[in-house]
Amino acid sequence: QVQLVESGGGLVQAGGSLRLSCAASGRTFSNYFMGWFRQAPGKEREFVAGISWSGIRTYYADSVKGRFTISRDNAKNTVYLQMNSLKPEDTHLYYCAARSVTHSYTPKDYPYWGQGTQVTVSS
Secondary structure: OEEEEEEOOEEEEOOOOEEEEEEEEEOOHHHOEEEEEEEOOOOOOEEEEEEOOOOOOEEEOOOOOOOEEEEEEOOOOEEEEEEOOOOHHHOEEEEEEEEOOOOOOOHHHOOEEOOOEEEEEEO
């Protein structure tokens, strides 16, 4: 089992920045591919960014490419999502997730999830 706890969400004006953190506990964090997803009310959960166990490979949704950066610190069992140039359409509940093999853009492929942290961007 892997337990995930997100933090860092909040209210920010358009153009601003936030950094989300996801702290992991349980099994060896460095064995897992980590992903960030987001979901708006009534909408499906969507892939935002992912990072390989080594941190060498990263993946981004087109909607956030160039604005968001995913990173991880395996010594701290933490994955981050730096979000810059935020837009009102980035307003979502953001989740981190873990899976033990290669990358995936599909939420159902991730067995471990945090509770989510709300990001609200005002115009």
